[in-house]
Amino acid sequence: MYIALVLIMLVFQIWSGGKFFKPSNISNLFNQAAYVAVLAIGMTLILILKHIDLSVGYVAGFTGAICAILMQTYGLPVWATILIVLVLGVLIGLYQGTVIMRVGVPAFVTTLAGMFIFRGLLSLVLEKNGTIAVSQDAFLKLCQGFIPDIPNNTGIHLVTMLIGIVAVVFVIYSMLKSRRNKQKYQFKVVSTPVFVVELVLISSIILGICMVLASDQGIPWSAVIVGVILAVYTYMLNKTKLGRYIYGIGGNDQAAELSGVNVKLVTQFAFCSMSFLAAVSGILYTSRIGSASPQAGNAFEMDAIASSYIGGTAVSGGVGKVTNAIIGTFVIMALTNGMLMKGVNISYQYIVKGVIFIIAVAFDVRTRRK
Amino acid sequence: MDNEYILEMRNITKEFPGVKALDNVNFKVKRGEIHCLVGENGAGKSTLMKVLSGVWKYGTYTGDIVYEGEVQQFRTIADSEAKGIAIIYQELALFPELPIYENIYFGHEIMKGHQIDWNETIVRSKEMLDKVRLRVDPSMPVKRLNTGNQQLVEIAKALSKNCKLIIFDEPTSSLNEDDSQNLLKLMRELKESGITCIMISHKLREVTAIADTITVLRDGATICSLDAKKDDISEANIIRNMVGRSMDTVYPKRAKRELGDVMFEIKNLTVENPNTGREILHNVNLKVRRGEIVGLQGLMGAGRTECALSVFGNPYGYKIKSGEVVIDGVSHFFKSPADAIKNGLAYVSEDRKGNGLVLIQDVRFNTTLANLQALVKGVAINDNEEIIVANRYKDELNVKTPSIAQKVNNLSGGNQQKVQIAKWLFVSPKVLILDEPTRGIDVGAKYEIYSLMNKMVEEDGMSIIMISSELPEVLGMSDRLYVMSEGYITGELTAEEATEEKVMRMAINLG
Numbered sequence: 101m102y103i104a105l106v107l108i109m110l111v112f113q114i115w116s117g118g119k120f121f122k123p124s125n126i127s128n129l130f131n132q133a134a135y136v137a138v139l140a141i142g143m144t145l146i147l148i149l150k151h152i153d154l155s156v157g158y159v160a161g162f163t164g165a166i167c168a169i170l171m172q173t174y175g176l177p178v179w180a181t182i183l184i185v186l187v188l189g190v191l192i193g194l195y196q197g198t199v200i201m202r203v204g205v206p207a208f209v210t211t212l213a214g215m216f217i218f219r220g221l222l223s224l225v226l227e228k229n230g231t232i233a234v235s236q237d238a239f240l241k242l243c244q245g246f247i248p249d250i251p252n253n254t255g256i257h258l259v260t261m262l263i264g265i266v267a268v269v270f271v272i273y274s275m276l277k278s279r280r281n282k283q284k285y286q287f288k289v290v291s292t293p294v295f296v297v298e299l300v301l302i303s304s305i306i307l308g309i310c311m312v313l314a315s316d317q318g319i320p321w322s323a324v325i326v327g328v329i330l331a332v333y334t335y336m337l338n339k340t341k342l343g344r345y346i347y348g349i350g351g352n353d354q355a356a357e358l359s360g361v362n363v364k365l366v367t368q369f370a371f372c373s374m375s376f377l378a379a380v381s382g383i384l385y386t387s388r389i390g391s392a393s394p395q396a397g398n399a400f401e402m403d404a405i406a407s408s409y410i411g412g413t414a415v416s417g418g419v420g421k422v423t424n425a426i427i428g429t430f431v432i433m434a435l436t437n438g439m440l441m442k443g444v445n446i447s448y449q450y451i452v453k454g455v456i457f458i459i460a461v462a463f464d465v466r467t468r469r470k
Numbered sequence: 471m472d473n474e475y476i477l478e479m480r481n482i483t484k485e486f487p488g489v490k491a492l493d494n495v496n497f498k499v500k501r502g503e504i505h506c507l508v509g510e511n512g513a514g515k516s517t518l519m520k521v522l523s524g525v526w527k528y529g530t531y532t533g534d535i536v537y538e539g540e541v542q543q544f545r546t547i548a549d550s551e552a553k554g555i556a557i558i559y560q561e562l563a564l565f566p567e568l569p570i571y572e573n574i575y576f577g578h579e580i581m582k583g584h585q586i587d588w589n590e591t592i593v594r595s596k597e598m599l600d601k602v603r604l605r606v607d608p609s610m611p612v613k614r615l616n617t618g619n620q621q622l623v624e625i626a627k628a629l630s631k632n633c634k635l636i637i638f639d640e641p642t643s644s645l646n647e648d649d650s651q652n653l654l655k656l657m658r659e660l661k662e663s664g665i666t667c668i669m670i671s672h673k674l675r676e677v678t679a680i681a682d683t684i685t686v687l688r689d690g691a692t693i694c695s696l697d698a699k700k701d702d703i704s705e706a707n708i709i710r711n712m713v714g715r716s717m718d719t720v721y722p723k724r725a726k727r728e729l730g731d732v733m734f735e736i737k738n739l740t741v742e743n744p745n746t747g748r749e750i751l752h753n754v755n756l757k758v759r760r761g762e763i764v765g766l767q768g769l770m771g772a773g774r775t776e777c778a779l780s781v782f783g784n785p786y787g788y789k790i791k792s793g794e795v796v797i798d799g800v801s802h803f804f805k806s807p808a809d810a811i812k813n814g815l816a817y818v819s820e821d822r823k824g825n826g827l828v829l830i831q832d833v834r835f836n837t838t839l840a841n842l843q844a845l846v847k848g849v850a851i852n853d854n855e856e857i858i859v860a861n862r863y864k865d866e867l868n869v870k871t872p873s874i875a876q877k878v879n880n881l882s883g884g885n886q887q888k889v890q891i892a893k894w895l896f897v898s899p900k901v902l903i904l905d906e907p908t909r910g911i912d913v914g915a916k917y918e919i920y921s922l923m924n925k926m927v928e929e930d931g932m933s934i935i936m937i938s939s940e941l942p943e944v945l946g947m948s949d950r951l952y953v954m955s956e957g958y959i960t961g962e963l964t965a966e967e968a969t970e971e972k973v974m975r976m977a978i979n980l981g
Contacts (some may be wrong), residue, residue, distance in 0.1 A: 282894050285857050287875040293833060341842045347831065347838055354825030359840040360808035360895065390948040418830050 123316030133433035134322035135384040139404035140425040141448035148350040150417035151207035155214030161397020164382030168232040168392035189379025197371030201364040230234030243388035257318035264310025351418035478500040482533035509687035510912030556628035559639040566613035571595035579866025598626035618649030646769040686711040721946035733933040739793030765948030772954040782817040783807040814900035829879040834860040863892035884915025
């Protein structure tokens with residue numbers, strides 16, 4: 101998947117005559133991908149649990165619109181707005197999770213109903229004003245702005261470079277540690293050359309992107325937000341009981357139940373987390389567009405589900421990684437971004453996305469069978 | 471006479487990545503005999519039958535299949551069926567919602583022009599059902615039949631295809647004693663009518679009762695073929711050939727145990743199935759002392775598993791009308807398995823693949839799943855400690871796996887069962903309910919599990935309830951046993967009092 105992403109980027113780099121890897125385009129790509137990426141993280145949990153959430157697009161649209169209304173119409177400060185909207189997201193998840201797990205309506209149906217409901221609510225709250233423009237600078241910065249730098253006159257964004265180097269050191273350290281740990285207990289590891297290539301590839305991608313960004317305005321805030329959420333979710337899935345239970349339920353819900361796992365509660369949590377992230381997505385999208393519109397949220401869920409599957413979440417549940425889901429998002433978004441840049445007709449864009457999607461999942465299904 | 475053998479499999483070798491599942495196996499079946507194929511789990515019985523039926527297609531193995539005097543090259547199951555070979559699997563392959571007649575003729579429908587001739591289908595289904603002595607309305611949906619009768623439908627389906635050779639894969643493993651006897655009788659009748667049967671089975675009593683020839687496989691190789699008329703086909707001899715060592719006793723010896731106080735008690739448990747409105751347990755009372763193994767015997771459907779699940783937090787939502795559970799003197803009413811586990815009760819499922827293990831996860835994941843709390847430092851699971859724990863249980867229980875990072879799916883039945891038991895040992899419960907702990911696992915692994923049970927009660931002072939359909943096992947292992955029939959406890963016997971006959975009489979409620 102990493103290789104596919106690099107290939108796609110390289111193709112567009114050459115095709116666009118070097119415009120793809122321009123700093124402005126890379127940060128643009130981050131800002132474009134952020135709202136889908138957070139959805140893909142939440143969707144991965146849902147898909148591991150063998151459920152689905154179709155409502156996330158309009159939940160994002162609706163919560164994004166609420167943001168604009170709270171700030172513009174009621175004049176609430178940015179921090180309060182964000183807090184309220186996030187709580188709203190959790191409540192929406194609580195409602196859907198309860199209907200699914202306690203009442204017993206399948207997730208597909210419940211969230212399809214949610215899709216109608218929140219689409220309706222979105223247009224209802226925007227009925228009077230139509231599109232609402234957001235004027236708060238701090239809010240707009242979330243998905244348009246960049247992290248601050250220490251004043252210097254090198255023309256290079258130093259903090260960005262520093263973060264890049266720290267990230268590379270951390271990646272190398274944690275990959276080495278995990279490999280050594282596996283060797284210590286005689287688990288299977290990839291051969292040394294493959295491992296080194298992997299290490300060099302990942303490090304150079306991170307470093308490369310940071311260098312490109314540092315030559316201009318630095319890392320966008322959206323990347324930081326996605327990064328933090330990604331780190332929290334990766335930790336949760338790999339290191340905590342909750343994460344184990346999610347994989348356990350996805351693998352065999354009855355076995356998990358009989359092992360003392362509260363299947364209903366864990367699943368409800370996943371739906372809460374999903375809608376919470378949908379609210380985050382709504383905030384990011386509103387910030388990026390700079391306004392709330394009745395079209396916001398349209399088909400976000402499709403991109404999120406596709407990202408997660410392209411990132412190797414098993415169609416049969418029980419297996420999946422949030423990091424790979426993010427890579428899946430970037431595959432989709434790099435395609436969209438690249439094709440937009442070249443002015444490819446929207447019809448072809450959809451077709452290409454669909455073809456890449458089906459190839460990726462077919463490949464995954466075949467390799468998993470072995 | 472070249473006609474004596476209906477089937478000869480010559481020098482069959484089948485390799486999987488890293489394993490030689492079959493190594494030069496020779497297997498000859500005489501026309502019109504009942505041929506039993508025995509061996510430990512992983513010995514290669516199922517693989518051999520898959521080669522025969524075309525699941526592993528021609529070219530993926532080496533060697534020859536000579537059937538009816540011709541070398542065959544089966545590429546699909548349809549190929550072997552066309553030649554008159556049918557397999558009846560342990561897990562039945564029927565459509566529960568469809569009527570019996572549709573099931574019987576599914577895949578080889580009787581046509582009139584371009585349409586299915588349903589009338590003819592029903593008439594002929596009736597004939598097939600008569601042949602297997604199943605007297606039911608062929609338009610009844612299959613789901614309304616019990617497992618034993620569903621199996622008869624499978625056989626009727628095989629007969630409807632004019633099969634000459636029927637392979638039974640562990641046919642009695644999920645049948646009760648009555649249905650098993652019935653099936654064996656039917657196999658004899660099939661033999662009379664000239665149909666050759668191959669039966670894979672772990673139940674040696676049945677094997678010795680029915681077989682004309684017994685072939686023993688071990689580690690992917692043919693060990694011997696015993697003729698029931700000429701050779702020694704005692705269980706002891708078969709076991710010796712299966713495990714490659716002589717086994718003096720099937721059940722490990724136990725020290726004379728001192729039993730403690732009453733540890734676990736079910737009082738007046740009455741339970742109703744909310745879907746059918748039928749009472750499935752009536753006023754059940756039972757007690758287990760510290761350090762005691764108590765057997766819970768009964769025929770399929772007597773309510774043993776329902777009883778266990780009702781006290782183990784009732785995960786399937788039965789309607790509990792009355793009753794309480796007392797553990798170590800404290801009365802409880804468990805609302806969930808988590809609740810039961812917290813209070814010292816554990817349940818090893820009878821269906822390890824269905825609801826016992828997370829098959830796509832590794833040994834380590836499954837070992838610690840029920841007691842992750844013990845490994846948590848702060849919010850994170852301590853990886854190193856988890857690996858140590860999983861390795862310790864792997865060694866203690868002698869789980870045969872390359873490492874604890876192996877997916878449980880890739881282990882044999884006996885080793886999967888050990889992982890399941892390891893999961894509950896790590897919880898260190900006061901009371902352990904083992905539901906059919908040795909179903910579908912081989913003799914060697916059974917012995918290990920019995921030893922383990924003895925160790926748990928002797929060294930850890932645990933109390934064990936063993937639910938089992940195998941009479942000898944219950945008699946061999948229990949200090950005391952209860953017999954259930956149709957939701958009632960119909961008897962209680964000490965190990966000294968219990969005989970197979972007494973237990974069977976109670977199980978079919980003859981008093």
